[in-house]
Amino acid sequence: MSTKNWTIDNIADQVGKTILITGGNSGIGLEVARVLSLKNAEVILTARSEEKGIKAVESIKSNCPAAKVSWMILDLADLDSIRAFSKAFHAIYTKLDVLMNNAGVMYPASREVTKQNFELQFGTNHLGHFALTASLLDLLKNTPGSRVTTQSSIAHTMLKDIDLQDLNWEKSYSRTKAYSQSKLANLLFTYELDRRLKEHGLNVVANAAHPGVTNTNLFKTSGFGAVTKFVTQRVELGALPILRAATEPNLKGSEYIGPKGIGGFRGYPVHVKSSPTSHNETLAKALWVASEHLTKKIFEF
Numbered sequence: 001m002s003t004k005n006w007t008i009d010n011i012a013d014q015v016g017k018t019i020l021i022t023g024g025n026s027g028i029g030l031e032v033a034r035v036l037s038l039k040n041a042e043v044i045l046t047a048r049s050e051e052k053g054i055k056a057v058e059s060i061k062s063n064c065p066a067a068k069v070s071w072m073i074l075d076l077a078d079l080d081s082i083r084a085f086s087k088a089f090h091a092i093y094t095k096l097d098v099l100m101n102n103a104g105v106m107y108p109a110s111r112e113v114t115k116q117n118f119e120l121q122f123g124t125n126h127l128g129h130f131a132l133t134a135s136l137l138d139l140l141k142n143t144p145g146s147r148v149t150t151q152s153s154i155a156h157t158m159l160k161d162i163d164l165q166d167l168n169w170e171k172s173y174s175r176t177k178a179y180s181q182s183k184l185a186n187l188l189f190t191y192e193l194d195r196r197l198k199e200h201g202l203n204v205v206a207n208a209a210h211p212g213v214t215n216t217n218l219f220k221t222s223g224f225g226a227v228t229k230f231v232t233q234r235v236e237l238g239a240l241p242i243l244r245a246a247t248e249p250n251l252k253g254s255e256y257i258g259p260k261g262i263g264g265f266r267g268y269p270v271h272v273k274s275s276p277t278s279h280n281e282t283l284a285k286a287l288w289v290a291s292e293h294l295t296k297k298i299f300e301f
Helices: 027-038 050-063 079-092 120-141 154-158 175-199 225-231 240-247 281-295
Strands: 018-021 042-047 068-073 098-101 146-151 204-209 256-259 269-271
Touching: 018 027, 027 042, 027 050, 027 068, 027 240, 042 050, 050 068, 068 079, 079 120, 098 120, 098 240, 120 146, 120 175, 120 281, 146 175, 146 240, 154 175, 175 204, 175 281, 204 240, 240 256, 240 269
Parallel strands: 018 042, 018 098, 042 068, 098 146, 146 204, 204 256
Antiparallel strands: 256 269
């Protein structure tokens, strides 16, 4: 068996593929957009402002002038923005090979809420991507072999359960636990989505990844300060797990890919295991129902 590390050299030519990356204007998302553009995919990255979107596209094209990369505005903390994005995306594209649910927020200084009054981390990281995926499911179904790849975190292991009666942390608030809940929700959603795709006989798979501890803006703004550079790995390495999950041939769905180092903190990407709670089908089904109720978005398989 080969022990060679998985790198971007393992990614086949992506010509002809349409790939959407949420939060593609900075950090891991921008690196993923850069790599996939170099691999000849048509890449659409999302940003919350015109300034950030234009800057991201320009940075990619400065190194790869022939890149087929564009940006579209999307705020995952606003269900109205998600609806508007879906309408705009459908007006341009008739297929979608890979949806990369990558964007996220982490550790706001105090409890904040989304436009629809969901706790910011749960509302953005989980509910926003839940609604977005539902909105684009028809395009994924129309594209044989398509994938939904969602970014989770090793922080998901901090929680052994989810309080379905207080998903928005209105009774008490812990920014670290709220983040862990959102990342556990990402995995519960991924595995339940993959099960439902298979139950309906669809040629679409869902899988997940985590970046270990990577030096991005999430860490720079989360209060870790100067210690960040000593405990984190480079963005180029942190982007590899989700790239592998999105591009490795013959994946069957429900895979979870992360760094191979101790604790999953750093290293090259390998197939890893997520927590037992993330595989709790009863919890996943209950969260799915709650998410449909909160977002008012139903998956039409």
